[in-house]
Amino acid sequence: AGGFTSTVFGGVWEKNYRAAIVDSFEKKLGVKVALKLGTASEWLTNGMVNRAKPEIDMLLLPYPDSIKAVRAGIGMPLSPDKIPNIRNVHPMWFDQFRKEAVGLDYVAYGIAYRTDLVKKPPEAWSDLWDPALKGRVTVPNIGVWGSWEMLVAAARTRGGDESNLDPGFKALRELRPNIRRFFSGSTDAMQMLDTGEVSVVAMTTNIPAYALIDSGKPVKFVFPKDGSMVGMVSYHVARNTANADLCMQFIDHALSKECQEAFCNAVIAGPTNRLARLSGKAAERVPALDQLKLFDWAKVIPQMSEITDRWNQEIAG
Amino acid sequence: MNRLLSLGMRVLTVLLYVFLLAPLAMVVVVSFNGGPVPSFPPTDLSLHWYGEALASDNFMGGLLTSLWLAAAATLVALPVGVAAAFAIARGRWPGRTLVESLFLSPLIVPGIVIGIAVLVAMAGLGIGNAPLRLLLGHALIVLPYTLRTVLAALTRMDPTLEEAGIVFGASRSQVLRHILLPQLRGAIAAGAILSFILSFDDVSVSLFLGSAQHTTLPIAIMSYMQYNFDPSIAAISAMLILATLAIALVVERVFGLKKILGS
Amino acid sequence: MTAHAAILAPDSLTVVAPARGRPPVGLLVLPGLALLVLGLFLPLGQVLWMSLNPPEPGVIAPVAELTLANYARLMRSDFYLGIVVRTLWLSALTTLLTAVFGMVLGLSVWRARPSVRGMLLVMILAPLLVSIVARTYGWVVLLGDKGALNSVLMALGLTDEPLRIMYTQPAVLIGLVHVFLPFMVLSLLGALDRIDPSLTEAAATLGASRWHVFRHVILPLSVPGLASGTIIVFSLSMSSYVTPALMGGSRSGLMTTFIYQQFSVTMNWHFGATMVAVLLAATLALLLAVVGWSRWYTRQWSLAR
Amino acid sequence: MAHVRAERLRKSHGSQLVLDDISLDIPSGQFLTLLGPSGCGKSSTLRIVAGLSSPDAGRILIDDRDVTRLEVQKRNIGMVFQSHALFPHMSVNENVAFGLRMRKVSGAEQQRRVRRALAQVRLEDFGERFPQQLSGGQQQRVAIARALVVEPSILILDEPFGALDRKLREAMQTELYGITRELGITALFVTHDQEEALMLSDSVAVMNRGRIEQVGPPAELYEKPRNRFVAEFMGLDNFVRARLEQAGPQGSVLSAFGQRFEAPASALPAGSEVEIAVRPERIRLAPQAQDTSARVCGRLTQAIYHGHASDYTVQLPDGQQLLVRQESAGQAPLSVGTEVWAHWPPLAVNILEAA
Amino acid sequence: MAHVRAERLRKSHGSQLVLDDISLDIPSGQFLTLLGPSGCGKSSTLRIVAGLSSPDAGRILIDDRDVTRLEVQKRNIGMVFQSHALFPHMSVNENVAFGLRMRKVSGAEQQRRVRRALAQVRLEDFGERFPQQLSGGQQQRVAIARALVVEPSILILDEPFGALDRKLREAMQTELYGITRELGITALFVTHDQEEALMLSDSVAVMNRGRIEQVGPPAELYEKPRNRFVAEFMGLDNFVRARLEQAGPQGSVLSAFGQRFEAPASALPAGSEVEIAVRPERIRLAPQAQDTSARVCGRLTQAIYHGHASDYTVQLPDGQQLLVRQESAGQAPLSVGTEVWAHWPPLAVNILEAA
């Protein structure tokens, strides 16, 4: 029996991913799917370094590494011929990757806060600037999931957008008095929220926040009125892999209605397959597509170096 | 005055031990939480998260990988580092000071850069063997410790003992084996222990050098924490502390730790 | 090594050894050097070379075209120069505190009865056994706004507002000193264990107080260990990443923070390599000074005869 | 000036009893020497008096004050360690100056006294050297200078002249004698050299296996050793069992070697079995019997040349051996194998309690 | 069995010339002793012969083979270091067995020989101890046992008995004498004890400041020291300038102390200015002048008690001092301040070249 190597996030995510998608695939085809833990940037680096002889046959990447991978030409073109389920995927989850990758699921970024420590619950991004939150907010550090989204969201509150981020920088500079610290990951953020070091986590996905909520902590998670930012992970099949067919079979399997429902209901995420239906908690906690605010990553990525510099100096410095 | 000073010293010493151990004690306490998130003081006492940690393939596989990797890296770096320490302490060649400093560069270069550089270089050579890659990276980052600890001890070693060895017919390798190494035992053990622990603890270098089949425990932990915020990490840490304590106790009983870490 | 010291060079192994075509002991450096050169310097050289290439995020291969643009960017930026200074300062402070506390702990082990010595060592090594993430949680529980320390302080009425310790520069210092102490203690013990106890006794008979015995006998004789510990701790501080990231506040970024950023976020390896080059050069220069000084200081009594 | 007393010291290392009820009394300004075989506990005693180790039982009194737990540095002692214990990281000057620095003596005064102390040990020109660059004897002399320079009230010396040749040793002894007497230093001295002990000391304590066998002024130990151990240690030899035939204050009569002969007075009752001893140098050898009170005939079995004297072994008919030291005095040495007569004057006989 | 020669050794430490043209010849199985003041270069010479340091010039020959650069471990040496150099991490047994292990002697044989060697140094019961648990003299004896046990062809001993009391020292000397003679070991020995040197050696070399002053059989050095340095080192004293009035093979006549007196034969021509010396123990003191060839009158200025002898200083009218050693021989010691006559026999006078 053959097999191939892909990537996976850890913890409950991996558990649900295996249960909903990988195990059934392995059983069905009698193959082994090796999943590499680690970080997205490392997977991407590995893909780039080993472009000629890939170690990772299929990368599962989040924003923004997925877009970087596309720009670097890491993945091979995908098509409904080999992956029939792509036909059921909303085109925006395929087209934004230039058809060289396809989305698995989406999550929404919102605000998590302590109900006991916050007098006026935040409802919109703009509420983060409330002087009552002085020194009580944490924001993702640049490079951390949610940081780019934070910048774009901030820009939008002041009339800017992804190609005009100046207002975003200005807004975040003004947010500084409220920022206790820039967090370096969701655990870091949730830890601060749980211990009361901060009252508000400005930009986090729903999964970690609901972990606190479900364990009875006085925490709430809201999708801001002015629209949730979106997180998405996508499949990229390495260009020179010898296992391309198997990878594509796997993607097709992952995009199937059954897998999508099983997986998204478990992790509380939105399916990319339009036929899939959420139920239970997932139905309540995942915003509909029209509540999402997307933006053009392709415009942000070329600016990243400059953005980072500015962030370091103007916001974090 | 003198009495005050020595009382002050005693208090400071105790405070320092408290400082070293307090956060770890907290971790151990937190690990007994039954609930899904860590809280202090623990909500309901339970060994639940110990069970979870022990049942995880990632953690247990990572533990194995980390153990062999730390052992192998130490085994590679130890002789090499000890030999270099001898060359530097006992040789008379130009540029020793510079070379001695260069041996520290694995400490200075951030782990991510070491990881990436080794990854790129080995890919360039067409070597995709993750264990080999990990071993190289880890041997590099622990090399400075094996060198330094032995070098410091060698500086103050009485050379007449070596001379006595030679006089009584020991070859150079016998002097090494019977006289120098036993006396450097403490320093070598210290270097080995540091090496092992550091290799075991490394995240940055391993991140770029591992593979799906060869993931170290710290990487498994780090990945776990991307989505989870529960006391299983505390449980793992507590188990590591307890396991180490147990090993130390056994070693103490069987060999006497002071013999290994003593002069 | 000064010329003077070279003349006094002890005739130990080294001088005796070259008899009849014996390879000199200096050759023993070769395996280590080979590992270092092949495993690190050549790979790293390739990366450092990129610091001389025109910056282009996403490009990960060195090219022939050379420029000093990356260095110019760094040198012209008050921000990045400030980071270099801040990193050096924090590392120096960490090293100093570690040295002082490490000496206190080292002496406590050195003076301990053999039966308790092992346990003290295990306690000292303990911080290394706990993953940094878990350790940070421990610190939050202790030092956080609602942590144990603040609870005590507020209960005692020593302060009304909780002290903000976590996520500040001092928190980074606390975290670094905590994990690096074991390195310092082990290095120091290596030297302390080689001090003949009769030397401290001799000093005491000559009227030296405990402090003077320490100052004039123990401290100078532990210079080799102190130098070793200083070197290790300083290097580790300069390249520390996780502790500042998890325990620091919004302004605690160190050089490594930004190096990580360039390598993994912006993928601007060129600028990242530039910072690595500067980090390496600054640290090596300082260490060269420490190594040289320690060798000069001990030249008269290390190995003589 | 310090009156030093050790009272009933006891010390064990593990299961080995190293000191077993040691008491010493050194009046202020006096010089007491510990004499005894290797490993008998001399250094251990010194260390306890110095305060470097604490006794399992017993106490140390200085001027009637119990100092058993007083810190070493408060005792104003100077000490020469058997292993020298020079500071390897200090030059000779710095080593010698150390005690003065600790006493906050001014720089100029320090220099002056260091120079003088180094002159006393004949090392004027070695101030800049480091201990490793010195010969064994030079190191030992630095250790002596370091202890003397502080002009301590108590001086403790553990075989301070062991590595010195005779001339230097004598010069150092003279210096030491002068300094201690002049400054009224109380001194506790260890040596394995009986002559040195007798010459320097006000009193001598002979130790054996952690106990004191006898303590007293040098002449007393030399002339009236209490038992065979002390006698041997004082250089007596030729121990022979004898019977005290007559005893009295004017002299006594012994029987040994199958004959009777005169001996000095003894306090032991007539009829006792005793042990007698004669110093090898008090016996004269001659080819013919001469008319002295005691004489035996034997065969010369060994002759060892010693410079100003030769040591002979004389085998007696009953199997006993006599050791005889004869001054060379210009004569040709006697040759092995010849028959000789050994003679000794009555006063040369020491009468000891039988062991 | 090894014939050891050192040829024109020269060695400097920095600017200090430590050995200046040292040559030695030790025929196979012979025992040569280096005697000389502290710091004269004895240990340095030993280290070069052992191969532990290399000379700046000159060479070492063993059985006519140049071994100057030969590895030490091939020389089959036993050595006692002045600093003992015991291995701190090995027990006494292991220390002593070390050389045997290196020579791949079987385990049982090792045990047997170690036991015997420890018995020779009277440390049977100390095999399990570690060096730190031994007294100074015990450590030294372990070092001796370690060197003897390998039955080396060359034995190098650097003050091996320095820390031992006289009895033990004599016993060890006897052992050493026996072992070297029995096994035909070539021995190079350093001591600061003239008697020891004279007693053990086939020949003695007296060193001074890195040079050899005189080398020869013990009696020769003792009887005919070449110059004042050697003479002093051999225990001569009372050096006085004199004029050789008559010289001849039967005896000579000297003038000194303002008088003429007889002396032994001298090879120097009549009329020479010479230096004479008389051993302190060859001079007799008496309250009255006696009829011997030489006598001077003076006042007793110092008396030091030594046990079997006392040392007196006699101040002569012309300001010179005589050092006199008198055997105590039971008499009461003379008292300081009295007027005495010093007498010596003609043969007691040594005639040396004037310095």
Ligand SMILES: Nc1ncnc2c1ncn2[C@@H]1O[C@H](COP(=O)(O)OP(=O)(O)OP(=O)(O)O)[C@@H](O)[C@H]1O
């Ligand atoms: N490493 C060194 N550097 C400088 N001088 C040295 C060194 N080693 C020895 N010396 C000098 O060389 C001379 C001879 O030393 P050596 O040890 O041979 O003397 P020695 O005759 O053995 O004296 P002792 O009887 O005191 O042991 C001494 O004056 C000593 O100071």
Ligand SMILES: Nc1ncnc2c1ncn2[C@@H]1O[C@H](COP(=O)(O)OP(=O)(O)OP(=O)(O)O)[C@@H](O)[C@H]1O
């Ligand atoms: N640390 C120790 N552990 C066990 N025994 C010891 C220790 N130190 C000394 N001893 C023993 O105590 C006894 C007395 O030792 P000490 O050093 O007082 O002897 P000493 O009279 O000074 O002998 P020397 O003349 O040989 O120096 C010796 O038998 C020695 O072996």
Ligand SMILES: NCCCCNCCCN
């Ligand atoms: N330069 C990278 C070396 C990595 C060492 N990590 C130290 C972590 C201490 N817990």
Ligand SMILES: [Mg+2]
């Ligand atoms: Mg002793």
Ligand SMILES: [Mg+2]
């Ligand atoms: Mg010497």
